[in-house]
Amino acid sequence: MQELIKIKGVRHAYQTDSGPLPVLDGLELSVPEGGFVAVVGPSGCGKSTLTRLVAGLMKPDAGEVWLHGEQVRGPRPTVGMAFQNPVLLEWRSILKNVLLPLEIVPTKLSRKQAEERARFLLALVGLEGFEDKRPSELSGGMRQRASLCRALIHQPDVLILDEPFGALDAFTREDLWMTMHQVKEREPFTGVLITHDLRESIFLADQVVVLSGRPARTQYVLDVPKAGPRTLDDLYTPQAADRLNILRHQIQIAQGRAPAEGGAS
Amino acid sequence: MTARAAFNSVAVPLLALVVFLAFWEWLVWFKGWPTFKMAAPSDLPPAYSRHWDLFLTMGWQTLWRTVAGLLLAVVFGTLLGMIMGFSRIMRDALYPLLVGFNAIPKATVVPIVALIFVGQHDFNTVLLAFMISFFPIAVSVSIGLSTLEPEYRDILRALGASQATIFWKIALPKTLPEFFGALKVAATLAFIGTNLMEIVSPHGRGLGALFDSGRTNSDFPLMFAVLIALAFLGIVLYYIVVALEKIFAGWAERSPG
Ligand SMILES: Nc1ncnc2c1ncn2[C@@H]1O[C@H](COP(=O)(O)OP(=O)(O)OP(=O)(O)O)[C@@H](O)[C@H]1O
Numbered sequence: 205m206q207e208l209i210k211i212k213g214v215r216h217a218y219q220t221d222s223g224p225l226p227v228l229d230g231l232e233l234s235v236p237e238g239g240f241v242a243v244v245g246p247s248g249c250g251k252s253t254l255t256r257l258v259a260g261l262m263k264p265d266a267g268e269v270w271l272h273g274e275q276v277r278g279p280r281p282t283v284g285m286a287f288q289n290p291v292l293l294e295w296r297s298i299l300k301n302v303l304l305p306l307e308i309v310p311t312k313l314s315r316k317q318a319e320e321r322a323r324f325l326l327a328l329v330g331l332e333g334f335e336d337k338r339p340s341e342l343s344g345g346m347r348q349r350a351s352l353c354r355a356l357i358h359q360p361d362v363l364i365l366d367e368p369f370g371a372l373d374a375f376t377r378e379d380l381w382m383t384m385h386q387v388k389e390r391e392p393f394t395g396v397l398i399t400h401d402l403r404e405s406i407f408l409a410d411q412v413v414v415l416s417g418r419p420a421r422t423q424y425v426l427d428v429p430k431a432g433p434r435t436l437d438d439l440y441t442p443q444a445a446d447r448l449n450i451l452r453h454q455i456q457i458a459q460g461r462a463p464a465e466g467g468a469s
Numbered sequence: 470m471t472a473r474a475a476f477n478s479v480a481v482p483l484l485a486l487v488v489f490l491a492f493w494e495w496l497v498w499f500k501g502w503p504t505f506k507m508a509a510p511s512d513l514p515p516a517y518s519r520h521w522d523l524f525l526t527m528g529w530q531t532l533w534r535t536v537a538g539l540l541l542a543v544v545f546g547t548l549l550g551m552i553m554g555f556s557r558i559m560r561d562a563l564y565p566l567l568v569g570f571n572a573i574p575k576a577t578v579v580p581i582v583a584l585i586f587v588g589q590h591d592f593n594t595v596l597l598a599f600m601i602s603f604f605p606i607a608v609s610v611s612i613g614l615s616t617l618e619p620e621y622r623d624i625l626r627a628l629g630a631s632q633a634t635i636f637w638k639i640a641l642p643k644t645l646p647e648f649f650g651a652l653k654v655a656a657t658l659a660f661i662g663t664n665l666m667e668i669v670s671p672h673g674r675g676l677g678a679l680f681d682s683g684r685t686n687s688d689f690p691l692m693f694a695v696l697i698a699l700a701f702l703g704i705v706l707y708y709i710v711v712a713l714e715k716i717f718a719g720w721a722e723r724s725p726g
């Protein structure tokens with residue numbers, strides 16, 4: 205399988221008032237086409253920085269970021285992004301919000317086709333009938349669903365999700381996990397998901413990457429082989445418990461609360 | 470809006486106005502003030518009917534010059550706000566200058582302006598209305614732009630959108646509520662500017678000049694009538710801005726409760 209995203213030895217530091225702040229150091233990541241990788245790590249270790257590098261919003265000090273066999277040197281329309289903050293435009297209807305990327309990237313779709321596609325995506329995430337509402341009329345979870353549709357409207361190769369469900373309550377979050385699976389089935393994408401929720405990471409992704417504390421490097425990679433469609437019950441199997449324990453332990457190491465060698469605490 | 474709410478939004482301010490006028494009339498009667506000390510509301514209709522043609526022409530002169538100054542302030546204030554909103558360096562450089570300029574009492578500027586552009590009365594008046602009213606607009610636009618959350622920029626920038634596109638599609642509309650808030654302040658300020666010029670450096674034009682002639686002729690009801698006419702014009706302009714705000718930034722309004 206072809207590697208769609210490839211990050212090689214990336215190093216990056218922010219220039220702050222108190223000198224350079226190294227954020228990434230020796231980061232390696234590769235995501236095959238159609239793969240879905242979750243990235244977990246201590247708060248402030250550089251996860252959002254990683255997404256900005258992949259999206260071409262910044263250049264790393266050293267190392268290389270490759271997308272589709274091409275080195276990333278700037279923003280590219282083949283990327284879709286969603287953040288913890290849904291950032292919907294209050295003055296537009298939900299439908300017009302979803303259509304926003306098509307006003308930027310070149311598209312072969314006619315106006316009518318574009319609108320049909322937006323309606324299809326909104327229905328897919330369960331927002332049928334809300335097309336003409338304003339964002340302020342929607343709940344947090346619904347806004348996040350709309351923001352997901354906006355990230356997908358231009359059929360991006362890569363979907364970058366930076367803690368998109370972080371601000372939602374547990375039940376809404378689980379609903380959205382199921383939605384993500386349905387979306388991926390109908391609209392296949394290659395994804396990078398940043399998350400703080402280990403259950404979310406093993407439920408959604410087929411590979412979980414643990415980053416070390418700042419400056420972040422790739423500390424641990426856990427494969428989560430997929431056997432058939434996942435259901436929430438899968439999170440309560442002994443196998444899932446094992447995986448969560450491994451990840452928990454790795455996070456503790458990353459936070460410096462457990463020694464790098466030795467058993468789980 | 471329900472019929473009841475519509476009724477309230479008209480009837481309540483009207484009622485307040487009637488109460489205010491009644492109190493004023495009563496106060497003048499109770500204190501026994503003569504008209505040269507304080508005119509009563511009942512003195513106003515005669516003043517208006519005696520000079521109605523003057524009120525119309527002078528009122529129009531005051532109004533168009535105020536609106537012209539305000540439009541200039543909108544254009545210049547928005548440009549200045551954009552410059553300060555997008556560039557940290559320009560913000561640091563221009564803010565102190567701007568604050569200092571705004572702190573200068575505009576009454577002291579009137580003779581200077583009148584001296585520089587001798588005889589250009591329309592121009593001077595518009596200039597003063599402009600000078601007094603662009604500050605809140607510049608500040609609100611610059612704050613609106615500089616506090617735009619980075620994610621809003623990023624959703625478009627990640628797709629390769631230019632700075633201009635980001636400005637038109639996101640930054641500008643997102644700043645509109647602050648802009649209109651400032652425009653309401655600026656609209657009333659612009660009136661102050663116009664009248665300062667008309668009163669301090671009278672040229673026989675505008676309501677300010679009418680006020681001044683009332684003063685020289687000791688026609689106190691006329692002076693009060695001018696003040697009320699000015700208040701009326703101010704209210705009209707204010708509500709025009711409110712109407713524009715409803716059209717262009719109505720989305721920012723949250724229904725209470
Ligand atoms: N533009 C910037 N300038 C300077 N420092 C920055 C900048 N952006 C982020 N940082 C710093 O870099 C570090 C990593 O930031 P980043 O947002 O990538 O972390 P994160 O892993 O996404 O954190 P969180 O889990 O809280 O979202 C943080 O310590 C942050 O303070």
Ligand SMILES: [Mg+2]
Pocket residue numbers: 251252253366
């Ligand atoms: Mg982050």
